Amino acid sequence: MAKRLRIPRNLCPQLLNLEERAVPASFYVDNAFIGQPDGTTVTFNQGQSNEVTGLTIGTNAFASFGDAITKANGDAVADTVFLANGSFNVDQTANGGAFLITNPLDFVGSGLTNTTLVAVSDTVASFGTDGSLFTAVGTTFNVSNLTADGDNDSGINVAAAFRYEGGADGMVDTVTIQDVQFSNPGVSIGYGVVVTGAGTDVTVSNSTLTDGGRGGVRFDDLATGEVLGSKLSGRGGVGDNTLNFGVDVTDGSFALISGNLITGFSGSSPPLGGAGIQVASNTGNPSSATILGNTLDGNYTGIQVGLGAPDASFVNAQFNNIINNDPSGGEGSGIFVDSTATSTAFNNFFGNPTGPQAPDNPNGNTSSSVTAGVDYKDATITDPPNGIATGMLPIAVSTNPTEAKTAASPTATVTGPPIGTNAPILVSIAFPGPVTGFDQTDVTLSGTAGMGTITSFTTSDNTTFIATVAGLNQQGVLTVAIAGGAATDGAGLTNNASTTDIPFQPIFDRGYAVSGDAGASTPVFGVNPDGSTR
Numbered sequence: 228m229a230k231r232l233r234i235p236r237n238l239c240p241q242l243l244n245l246e247e248r249a250v251p252a253s254f255y256v257d258n259a260f261i262g263q264p265d266g267t268t269v270t271f272n273q274g275q276s277n278e279v280t281g282l283t284i285g286t287n288a289f290a291s292f293g294d295a296i297t298k299a300n301g302d303a304v305a306d307t308v309f310l311a312n313g314s315f316n317v318d319q320t321a322n323g324g325a326f327l328i329t330n331p332l333d334f335v336g337s338g339l340t341n342t343t344l345v346a347v348s349d350t351v352a353s354f355g356t357d358g359s360l361f362t363a364v365g366t367t368f369n370v371s372n373l374t375a376d377g378d379n380d381s382g383i384n385v386a387a388a389f390r391y392e393g394g395a396d397g398m399v400d401t402v403t404i405q406d407v408q409f410s411n412p413g414v415s416i417g418y419g420v421v422v423t424g425a426g427t428d429v430t431v432s433n434s435t436l437t438d439g440g441r442g443g444v445r446f447d448d449l450a451t452g453e454v455l456g457s458k459l460s461g462r463g464g465v466g467d468n469t470l471n472f473g474v475d476v477t478d479g480s481f482a483l484i485s486g487n488l489i490t491g492f493s494g495s496s497p498p499l500g501g502a503g504i505q506v507a508s509n510t511g512n513p514s515s516a517t518i519l520g521n522t523l524d525g526n527y528t529g530i531q532v533g534l535g536a537p538d539a540s541f542v543n544a545q546f547n548n549i550i551n552n553d554p555s556g557g558e559g560s561g562i563f564v565d566s567t568a569t570s571t572a573f574n575n576f577f578g579n580p581t582g583p584q585a586p587d588n589p590n591g592n593t594s595s596s597v598t599a600g601v602d603y604k605d606a607t608i609t610d611p612p613n614g615i616a617t618g619m620l621p622i623a624v625s626t627n628p629t630e631a632k633t634a635a636s637p638t639a640t641v642t643g644p645p646i647g648t649n650a651p652i653l654v655s656i657a658f659p660g661p662v663t664g665f666d667q668t669d670v671t672l673s674g675t676a677g678m679g680t681i682t683s684f685t686t687s688d689n690t691t692f693i694a695t696v697a698g699l700n701q702q703g704v705l706t707v708a709i710a711g712g713a714a715t716d717g718a719g720l721t722n723n724a725s726t727t728d729i730p731f732q733p734i735f736d737r738g739y740a741v742s743g744d745a746g747a748s749t750p751v752f753g754v755n756p757d758g759s760t761r
Contacts, residue, residue, distance in 0.1 A: 251304045255282055257311035260290040272311040277337055279309075292344075296326055305331035310373060312341040317360050320348035324357040325390070328368045334361075336373025339403050343374045349384040353409050353416055358386030365393040371400045377407030377417065379440070384409040387421045391450075394426035401433045408440030408462075415441040415470045422480075425449035431457060438462045442472035442492070446480035449512065453483040455624045461492030461501065461526065471501040473526070479512025485519040485631070486624030493527040493553075502531035503552075506540050507568070518544040519631040520623040525551050529561045529595065533568025542570040546631040548620055549595050550578035561595030562603070572603045573614035574632065576718060580617040610636075610712070611719030618717035621659070636720045637662060639709045643729035650733065651682065651697035654707060661689040662714035662722065669713035670694060675703030676731035705729045 255271040263269060265285030272278050282288035289295045292308060292315055299306040319325060328334075336342030344360070352358040360375065361368075370389060377385040386409045389399060404419035417440025422429040425448070432455040436443035443459040446452055459473040473489040476482045489503035503523035506516045523529040529549040532542045544562065553560035561583045564570050577583035577595040583603060584596035597603050608614035616635075623634035640657045656670070667684035676699045683695035699705060711724030 251306055252299070252302060253287065253307045253309060254295040254298055255279060255288050255309050255311070256290070256292045256295050256315070257288070258290070258313045258315070259311070260284060260288055263290065271309065272337060275312060275337065277309070293322060293326060296328065296332070299332050300327070300329045302330055305333065305367065307333040307335060310334075310336045310342045310344075312337050314343045314345055316347045317344050318348045319346070319350050319357075319360060319385075324351050325359045325362040327356075328361065328363040328395075329366055331367040332363075333369045333371070334373075335371050338372055339374055339401065342372065343376055345376045346378045346383045346385050350386050350409070353384070353386050353411065356390065356392065358409075359390035359421065360385060360388050362390040362392065363395040363397060365395055368395060368397040369400070370397070370402055372402070374403040374405070375407075375419075376405055379406045379408035379410070379417070379438075382410070386416055387418045389419070390421045390423070391427050391429050392423050394424065396428045397430075399429065399431045399434055403435045403437075404439075404443075405435075405437045408438070410440075417441050418443065418445045418475075420444045422446045422450040422452050423448050428452050430455065433457060436460070436473075439471075441470055442475050443489075444473075445475040445477070446482050446514075447475075447477040448510075449479040451481045453485070454487060455483070456486040457488075459487060459489045459492075459503075461490070472505045472531075473503045473523075474505070474516075476504070476506045476514045476516050478508050478510045478514065480514050482506075482516045483519075483626060484516055484521060485626070486622055487521045488622060489521060489523045490525045493525070501527035502563070503529050504542075505531045506542050507532065507534040507565075508538050508540055509534060511537065513539040513541065513568075515541045516543075517627075518542060518547060519625045519628065520546050520620070520634055522548040522550070522622050523552070524548065527553050528559060528563045530570070530572075531559075531563045531565075532570050532600075533565035536566045538566060538568055540568045542568075542572070543628070544570060544572045545574045545628045546616075546620055546625075546635045547575045548578075548622075549575055549583075550619075552595055559596060559598040560593070562597045562601045564598050564600035568600065570601045572597065572601050573605055573608060574611060574616060574628075574635075575603070576616035576618060576620050577603075580615075582613075582615040610721050615719075617719040620718050620720075632720075633723055635718070636723050637714065637716045638723045638725055639714075641707045641709065641725070641727035641729070643705065643707075643731070646730055646732045647734050650677075650679075650699040650731075651695050652699065652705075652731070654694045654696055654705075654729065656692040656694065656707075656709065658690050658714060658716070658722065660716055662716050663689065665689075665692065665714035665722075667694065669710040671708040671710070672696065672705065673708070674706040674728070674731075675701075676705045677701055677703070679705055699731050699733070702732045705731050 375388040409416035419436040430453040437460040503526040579592035584591035605614040625631040672679040712721040714722040
């Protein structure tokens with residue numbers, strides 16, 4: 228009798244319950260779905276490039292974005308709500324308050340000019356959670372590719388378009404936010420984006436924020452975030468005695484503000500006035516900001532720091548254009564630092580090569596002056612001289628001063644001739660604008676195409692230089708190295724070093740003998756770069 232094989236229990240096959248995992252879902256909102264009963268099969272954004280077919284009303288297709296948000300809030304994973312072309316009414320009163328986002332959500336329109344969210348009723352509060360059209364609470368909320376209109380042109384009172392609180396995070400990217408205002412005589416209310424509370428962190432990028440009652444983006448109560456590559460425009464009105472800020476960093480918050488155009492924020496005079504950027508605190512927790520590569524143009528004050536003692540808020544502002552601010556030449560029209568606050572402000576352009584008017588520079592530019600407490604120059608900085616740019620700087624996003632300098636400094640673009648050009652060849656070396664001090668000794672040639680030499684080096688505008696390169700005798704690469712610090716631009720900055728490889732593949736003739744009778748002619752054929760003959 229055969230023995231039975233006993234298998235240890237831990238080696239026996241077992242049936243186990245699988246782990247339940249929620250799958251991210253996509254929900255689609257289209258005005259064309261209005262009136263369609265649940266269960267109807269529909270097409271989202273029919274006829275458009277982002278058309279989606281085979282959707283079901285009530286399951287993944289909705290006539291109301293509110294219903295889609297409610298559906299998404301029931302999932303623990305990150306869902307996406309897509310909005311079709313069209314205008315969607317945001318009725319906060321009918322909703323009983325802000326549309327709350329409590330689980331991760333991407334809110335995606337069909338384009339800035341295609342999808343518009345329009346406020347049609349007042350927010351039920353002038354501040355806080357229910358002062359906003361949409362409020363994310365302790366979760367991730369990303370908004371993109373749409374326009375949000377507070378519609379104050381129709382007298383609608385809205386305190387904020389998008390609010391993040393309770394440790395929420397997210398991005399507002401490629402969004403236009405306009406006309407968000409809450410009318411209250413003598414008080415300015417209304418922001419495009421509000422980021423509030425410790426642990427709350429939001430990036431606003433590639434967006435346009437215009438005509439906010441109080442400003443564009445506000446960080447407060449220990450919040451953090453970034454405003455990058457955006458355009459912020461104020462509502463104007465010098466002397467209207469209300470506040471107006473492009474970016475408002477308050478009460479212990481920190482923000483990186485880089486690569487933006489900030490203009491038209493011109494409320495009352497500092498220290499409680501209109502400014503492109505305000506960094507201040509009312510709570511004793513100093514606020515701070517790193518401000519790099521922006522243009523602040525036509526504000527009452529470019530940058531305003533502090534709200535009186537004991538506010539020790541701090542700003543590091545570098546490689547910005549701070550120009551054309553208070554036309555009356557008011558004190559601190561460029562950078563206003565109040566009381567115990569401080570600011571480092573090297574390498575900025577203040578609208579004039581002489582720098583800003585300052586206590587130690589009375590003959591500087593009055594429309595971009597700085598107050599005491601602004602450290603705006605340093606004799607040890609040579610690039611640009613004394614740390615004061617002498618001309619306009621490019622707008623560029625960067626995360627630290629080293630990156631900002633690289634972005635602001637000129638870099639040459641080097642191009643060669645098309646493949647199939649025989650030596651000598653012409654190499655173009657083009658800077659973004661006119662430079663001084665650059666010549667052929669600042670160009671080094673190397674590579675596998677032969678021992679190239681520069682036989683001619685010319686320019687007609689000190690922007691584009693043409694080098695004639697001879698001595699290339701084989702297929703390969705010509706490497707052109709531009710020395711760093713060789714050329715100086717109009718802002719007093721020297722160029723970045725760069726290296727460019729130029730393919731060299733000439734048309735050349737090659738001969739060969741054909742077997743045959745002695746004395747027969749020897750054919751010669753040409754070889755083209757693609758291998759064909761001629």
